[in-house]
Amino acid sequence: MNGTDPSPSELAEFRAEVAAWLEQHKPADPGFLLPQTFMEVGSDQQLEFLREWQHKLWSAGYLGVHWPSEYGGRGMHAAFQHEVDRELRRQRTPITFNVIGLGWAGPLILDIGTDQQKALYIKGILSAEDIWCQGFSEPDHGSDLGNAQTRAVRDGDDYVINGSKIWTTMGNYARYMILLARTDPSAERKYDGLSFFLSPMEARGIETRPIQKITGEYGFTETFFTDARIPASCLIGGEGNGWRVAMQTLQYERGAAAGAAGGLPQVRISVSDLIDDIRHLRRDGQPLLEDPVVRDRLVELIMEEKALGLADRRTGLPGLNTDYPLSLPLSFKLRASEYQRRMRQYGLELQGGLGSLYVGDEQAVAGGFWQRAYFNNFATTIGGGTSQIQANIIGEQVLGLPKS
Amino acid sequence: MNGTDPSPSELAEFRAEVAAWLEQHKPADPGFLLPQTFMEVGSDQQLEFLREWQHKLWSAGYLGVHWPSEYGGRGMHAAFQHEVDRELRRQRTPITFNVIGLGWAGPLILDIGTDQQKALYIKGILSAEDIWCQGFSEPDHGSDLGNAQTRAVRDGDDYVINGSKIWTTMGNYARYMILLARTDPSAERKYDGLSFFLSPMEARGIETRPIQKITGEYGFTETFFTDARIPASCLIGGEGNGWRVAMQTLQYERGAAAGAAGGLPQVRISVSDLIDDIRHLRRDGQPLLEDPVVRDRLVELIMEEKALGLADRRTGLPGLNTDYPLSLPLSFKLRASEYQRRMRQYGLELQGGLGSLYVGDEQAVAGGFWQRAYFNNFATTIGGGTSQIQANIIGEQVLGLPKS
């Protein structure tokens, strides 16, 4: 899965190859707004476009470069995939949308799955043939994963599932779900009653209902299990180990170096994009960008974004992370998601009268990009532990403050 | 204590008389910084100046105008005192510093004290002969009054007091203290174990230790009781009723109409004062007040201050207070004290290099007034229930949110 560390020149050569390939093969603007994250895939049109793009990237040998070659990878060092990922970002390609497969399920299966599971699932993840979704959150226990109530009862060679999950990304398109369900409701610690499954989505008794987002678009489903039967072989990590497996899964989010397949899980939206988009606007008859108050606020946002990037770099320098070792990694989500919320919200404010228009209006700035981006951003300040919960975690684990 | 409502013309005539008297008799600038609140009296010099001023105002018949004439007042309607108070504010006189006497102890004694207590205490409060202080807070239970641990044990005709109080304003100058102490530690509800005393400060076993404030000045003491004996006649409101009496006492803070003697308990600091003080300063070689970012921030502060004033007016219009009837009164302290904190803090920022200097430096802007004012303001965001506790109260009592 890796080998010895590649030399800088090997990496540079590879990067150049990727760059050249991308210049030639990255898709042209399809003429409709593409999702910035995999949670925003809201139409068949978008889905097919992204599926084709991921398949093409993988076929060229640039996805899961460090995954085993017998399952669709190339068995190279993860640093090569990292070069691909940087180049995808630099060239602003569309996202590699099968994120739950590439970044969660795939690395988990490679780490602790059986050979049979690897053979069954990995290649389809890379090729985008099999879309994966995630079944962690439940309607009544949004931020409280450990309290999941969906039941899985062993019955012969099957488990019988009852309950419901919510915020299932691409639930209506997915072939498989990573599912956290309760196998032992009487476990003394609630965490010990959970198990982790690689569940097929086409099983009888599984139904999805699309959720319309605040933007007016779709992108998530609610998923209902009514006496749904899935084979016991879907269990991964052993019965009762679901919590531990789920926590392990979350570690892969950190990218190729942590075991994920790589790719571009989301398009980063920068304040420079905002500045470009509003540069032509005017305020009080003068160019907006000449207004001193606007300039001051933009500088604050630029600084905040730059600090995020610098913190990333700092994480790699041990000498600068001795005082509060967990500070930068644990606070990344909070800092990034709240920064984006403020920046995108300001993006609307800056538009003047045009900020009153919406996606679909031909006069809207950048097609209503910022309107949609602001609304969509709540997925990141709410999902995966709200900002309020993130702040608890940081306060407690970095500063050692007592639990709330 | 009042009589029928005075007519507008009677009030106007009285106001004119007060105004004329003040024009002639209000004291000249003494050449040293005067306290903005009674909590800032930090030197003998300041104390004697303020004592003389209050005595003069009372002698002229302009303090406790509505208090009974047999105890030093004039037995007029409270509206007359209100006119005095407005004129004191308008003419920016020094404060009437004996605030605990005038605004807390005095009205309480008039309401529920015995004739003997009235004869003993009231006149000295008005004349400033007897300075009063307050003994509510304790070192280990800052915001949690109901938990006061200072003990008062009945012993014959005395109570024996042990414990300590903190944040005793003018504790080193005061002749009397209103004291909340625990007479029954075994009471089922902790509030029922408290009693309220009018305690002499010269009793043996009472010692005060001045507290140096963040400003470097004095103004509070810590007060220690070591087997201090005070006569049982000091009890007011009956044993075990201390909590109820304390709560009643807090009601008088709302001014003359609520029963207080009136006067000017504090000098209000306005953003207009700040603007006047920084008008001559420069930034980047230009007048500070021409800088657009500075202007925008000042407008925000002006609006916040104006909203405070308007909310006061609105409180008097029932038709505009039907939706959240407690909202404006309950939030006043939080809004006012946090506004002042931000405004004064900005006052330092605006000073440029001069903001690095402090009281005592002859080049400091307004003698370091804003530096001291910012630091002193923490007494209002901390004392009397911190801003954090105020926000709880408002969230729970106005919005009906569950207790924290």
Added chain:
Amino acid sequence: MPMNNMQMVFGDEQGMLLDSARAFCRDRSTMPAVRALLPSAQGFDPQVWQQMAALGWLGVAVAEDFGGSGLGISSAVPLVECMGKHLLTTPFIDTTLVARVLQQAAGSDLSQRYLPDIVGGQIASLALLESEDWGDPAIGVTATPAKSGLQLSGAKTQVAYAEVAELFLVSVMYQGVARLLVVPTAAVPSAAVSRQTCIDETRRCARVDFSGVSVGMENLLPGDADSTLREVMLLGALLYAAEAAGSAAACMDLTAEYLKTRHQFGRPIGSYQALKHPMVEVLVAMENARSFVYHAASLVNEATPDRDAESACRMAKAQASEALKFAGDRAVQFHGGMGFTYECDAQLYIRRAQWSQQVFGDAYHHRKRLASLLLDS
């Protein structure tokens, strides 16, 4: 500096109007009714509009001579605040502003021709904005003398309810001077009106291209429009501020209700200070907006807003814009996953907030002008 004027009155008539508006809005603008109108072409219920006319609301700013009640524009404030609270969205604000302008600045012929119909329910709309820039001092639409009167050229944007209005009040340049012109919609070909997509789906607006439209000279309001435009910009800011204050209160109530009932980790989430304290900030921001709104309403009934009234209107809009923006943002966040759905009513407020902050100038637009009023004296 004009900080000392703290006038605040709320008369019996305003109180009675508010009471009747409360009952009316609660009854006619239930949440299902609001939701049902979102996908509709018109965006409001014509029956409700006619009932509002019947209640005399369209005549509050119109003198009795022209069929109104002569109560004055300040009486529209409690009505609009209440509509904002119930998301009852109609052409009321724009129609009321046009009526006010005709009442104050038109000759009696024009007034007589149009005001009685407006009082009776005719929809009128303002056509002022030409770009994203609410502070643009220039007017691009021109009126040129032609055989049959005046020939127009140029377009306006975000004309409220343009598709159903019967009357536009248009700012134009005529012989190098800013003027106001009444354009009956009959004179405007329907192809010239192109619907825009509002972020606040309770509203409707359109771009209107007046190029080639002809109207009679008599439709030109007398005199230079500068002071009238200043006035209508201030009153528009005030009315939209009142609406936003009402919406902010409703948004806060919605969120507070959710925080009382939703449990996480075994506690109602409203017991957490991380949610409770920002709600208190929303409350304070909303209450401050209300205070400015009613202060401004106490000062605007005279013909031309003076310095204090101008200051009050601008403070009202600056504060209400920010209050609703903050309330809407927190409403979505604090509803958690639910808040992210179209089904949750929080979306109605966050969308309205984006509209409201811009219309008649955003918070900074007004603060910039307040700076001149307050700091340059």
Added chain:
Amino acid sequence: MPMNNMQMVFGDEQGMLLDSARAFCRDRSTMPAVRALLPSAQGFDPQVWQQMAALGWLGVAVAEDFGGSGLGISSAVPLVECMGKHLLTTPFIDTTLVARVLQQAAGSDLSQRYLPDIVGGQIASLALLESEDWGDPAIGVTATPAKSGLQLSGAKTQVAYAEVAELFLVSVMYQGVARLLVVPTAAVPSAAVSRQTCIDETRRCARVDFSGVSVGMENLLPGDADSTLREVMLLGALLYAAEAAGSAAACMDLTAEYLKTRHQFGRPIGSYQALKHPMVEVLVAMENARSFVYHAASLVNEATPDRDAESACRMAKAQASEALKFAGDRAVQFHGGMGFTYECDAQLYIRRAQWSQQVFGDAYHHRKRLASLLLDS
């Protein structure tokens, strides 16, 4: 826009310096030692100063030719950050800045004359500021040719440790051009130095009236001072930012410790989100300041800071000023009644915050210049 430069290095030498600074500061600048120096005339312990010289710290920005270590100014950053964390306050920053200027911009005669002594512990100070305005482009102190060399006129304010400095580096106008001039304190009558009262009681500064002082022509640094002044303003901003970042971290630690131990209503107060979450904001602000500081330190070793380095220094100062100001304010508030006392260490940080935010330009000063760098390309 120069946002893409994310260079961040932290070499072994810097790491070793940081380790030795940690041990030194912890040992020599305990809280009682800091407290004991507050009322002292000098404000620092001369023995500690001599030890710093002995450790070679005063020579980090000085070439080996003149007795320094030649590590470069970026090596002063971890030292200063560490001093900030322990409130170890000496003339280090100013002396280091003077050394850097002499090293880069003086002829070798001047360097030879002064640098070895500075490396050995001679105190040097910058005399740049003349009013409250750190952004004032004008220089009021003038140098006029006279018989014996140059005759000065005018005064400087907030000259750090002026009473014990042996050398001032003064910005002057000479024949209509901005120049830098070395003024030995021997040439300045002691009556010309008037101590100022610093809000940060760990510091000392004074107003210095140079009127009538004469120095030799050879003390004039060669060439127009504009680019050297720009450079020293940026490096000064960086070093004070590093110090402020260190102080912000210490202030945060102090407060967090209190929140763990203090109980109210039966719970440690740090368990309340109303205190916990603002502490997280302090942490993030402080960490961002550190990131900017070390980013800037990675870019400034060249002779003249380029655009990226300028941007980094300004971001560092803007962020660190705000971080410490916020940390200090919250430290006092969250210590409750204790926080209001002089005895509580929170006061040391809130006072320092007021000093630090201003020195070498406040946050807005730098953001304004960043706007030109970042938005006008």
